[in-house]
Amino acid sequence: MAGGRPRQPDELKKLKGTLQPCRVNQEAPKTLPGIPEVPSGLDHMGKKAFKEICEDLYQMKVITTHDRHILYQAAEALSDYRRYKKTLKKVGEVYENTNRKTGITHYHARPEVKMKKDAWEQFHKCLTQCGLTPSMRAKVKVVKKEEENPFEAMMNS
Structure with missing residues (x-):
């Protein structure tokens, strides 16, 4: 297994402005843009989290139907985190033993304190994979579409 940073998808590199055509895998499978269906295996909180994450990725225009597995994992981790947080709010983070x-x-x-921490770490890893952390977002550059110049179009025809 190779060491180093995990490989980033070409779509994310394109958004960051770091995509180099010579490094693009021409044989990579093409992904279809779109929002995946909410998986049936998630509880109510997980389904809500799934929709929240999909909305964020949709607004960034980087979501595909093939992202369902990482989104499922992220939604499940966020659901677990929220459930542990709710439980700890009721019972407290510490118990005493005499x-x-x-x-x-x-x-x-x-x-539940460790379980909450583990769920958050898992969720954070998923966010990083999807490009949703502030540090990943800071690396993304919005490429403005150049407006078509009618004069240039006339000259090229």
């Missing part, structure tokens, strides 16, 4: 013999009380972090 030793019966010594009477000493120890405080421990609930397992």
Whole structure:
């Protein structure tokens, strides 16, 4: 397995303005633009998260129907994060355990604290893969379409 940074899709390179034609894989499969269907395996919070992420990618014009698996993973991670956060808000992040013999009380972090952290890290990885983190967005350049010059069109015909 090769080390280094994960390879970026050509669409993302094009948006950043770093696409070099000599480095484009001409044999790469073509993806169809569009919003994938909401997967049936997600719970209510996951479906809501899926739609939110798709909306963000749609506004950036980088979403394809083939992104459903990474979007599913991102939505599931965000759903888990929100569920753990809600649970911890109710029960608190720490519980106490008193030793019966010594009477000493120890405080421990609930397992949901680590689970919430892991879910957030998984969600962040998915955001990075999709180009939705601020650092990835800062690298994207919006290429303005040049307006067609009627005089130039007349001269070229």
